[in-house]
Amino acid sequence: MTVTEFTPLASALGGALIGFAAVMLIALNGRIAGISGIVGRLLPPYAGTDPMGAACIVLGLVASPFLYQAATGVPFVQTVSDRLGLMAIAGLLVGFGAAYGGGCTSGHGVCGIARLSPRSIVATVTFMATGFATVYIMRHVVGG
Amino acid sequence: MRQAVNLLAGVIFGLGLLISGMANPAKVQNFLDLAGTFDPSLIFVMAGAVAVTFVGYRLVLRRPKPVLAERFYLPASDIIDGRLILGAALFGIGWGLSGFCPGPAIVSLPLLAKGTLIFLPAMLAGIGLARLLSQGKAPRAEPVAQVD
Numbered sequence: 339m340t341v342t343e344f345t346p347l348a349s350a351l352g353g354a355l356i357g358f359a360a361v362m363l364i365a366l367n368g369r370i371a372g373i374s375g376i377v378g379r380l381l382p383p384y385a386g387t388d389p390m391g392a393a394c395i396v397l398g399l400v401a402s403p404f405l406y407q408a409a410t411g412v413p414f415v416q417t418v419s420d421r422l423g424l425m426a427i428a429g430l431l432v433g434f435g436a437a438y439g440g441g442c443t444s445g446h447g448v449c450g451i452a453r454l455s456p457r458s459i460v461a462t463v464t465f466m467a468t469g470f471a472t473v474y475i476m477r478h479v480v481g482g
Numbered sequence: 483m484r485q486a487v488n489l490l491a492g493v494i495f496g497l498g499l500l501i502s503g504m505a506n507p508a509k510v511q512n513f514l515d516l517a518g519t520f521d522p523s524l525i526f527v528m529a530g531a532v533a534v535t536f537v538g539y540r541l542v543l544r545r546p547k548p549v550l551a552e553r554f555y556l557p558a559s560d561i562i563d564g565r566l567i568l569g570a571a572l573f574g575i576g577w578g579l580s581g582f583c584p585g586p587a588i589v590s591l592p593l594l595a596k597g598t599l600i601f602l603p604a605m606l607a608g609i610g611l612a613r614l615l616s617q618g619k620a621p622r623a624e625p626v627a628q629v630d
Contacts, residue, residue: 339508346526358564416595430611467571474515
């Protein structure tokens with residue numbers, strides 16, 4: 339596992355930008371900034387789901403690392419697991435869980451909590467709990 | 483105009499994920515590793531995002547409608563059921579295993595890590611599967627109801 343530096347200022351600033359994007363989306367287009375819901379709108383059926391709008395948001399997300407690099411002069415550094423079987427299972431669980439439970443970290447964790455939705459608060463506490471438990475088991479019981 | 487707003491919101495959201503460090507799965511997993519290499523940064527991401535959204539939503543949802551659309555598309559369901567809990571629980575397991583949730587995974591696409599290129603199609607398949615299973619059942623994050 340990789341040790342990461344504690345970055346309270348950058349993290350709060352980045353968080354505020356995420357919030358700003360969410361407010362912008364609701365104020366102008368009337369939409370919730372839940373990324374799993376937005377990705378789901380790329381898939382059929384398309385009744386009233388504005389797939390083109392969802393595609394534009396996704397395009398913006400995909401473009402952001404290039405702009406980050408252009409602005410800072412350095413590429414974004416990340417550490418992604420190369421245990422590919424594990425990543426496939428994780429992807430399935432994240433996609434299925436978010437769509438089945440009606441939201442993800444952004445939809446429930448940011449937008450839902452900001453609306454004080456009891457559903458989103460329960461969902462966020464639940465996925466935090468299983469997230470903590472999963473990392474504990476993988477790193478300290480099974481061994482990383 | 484609406485699509486320009488969507489594009490810009492996607493860019494700003496993505497920059498937020500990158501600047502905050504949330505687009506680095508190692509950082510997310512360290513946040514979730516209370517007993518090990520704990521990195522509390524993500525609390526600050528959540529706090530910053532929720533604070534701005536909390537105030538912004540209160541100002542915006544007072545208005546009769548959004549600037550460029552006919553109505554606000556807000557989640558219709560307020561039901562806390564097994565579906566919500568099961569979905570969130572599975573989501574958290576996948577999040578812990580990979581350090582990825584949907585936003586950071588999409589932002590990571592052009593960085594072309596092998597793990598990302600496996601994760602993203604699997605995530606799409608998972609979303610598709612959940613949609614197939616839930617057709618005609620309770621509403622999901624898909625906004626359908628009008629507020630006011």
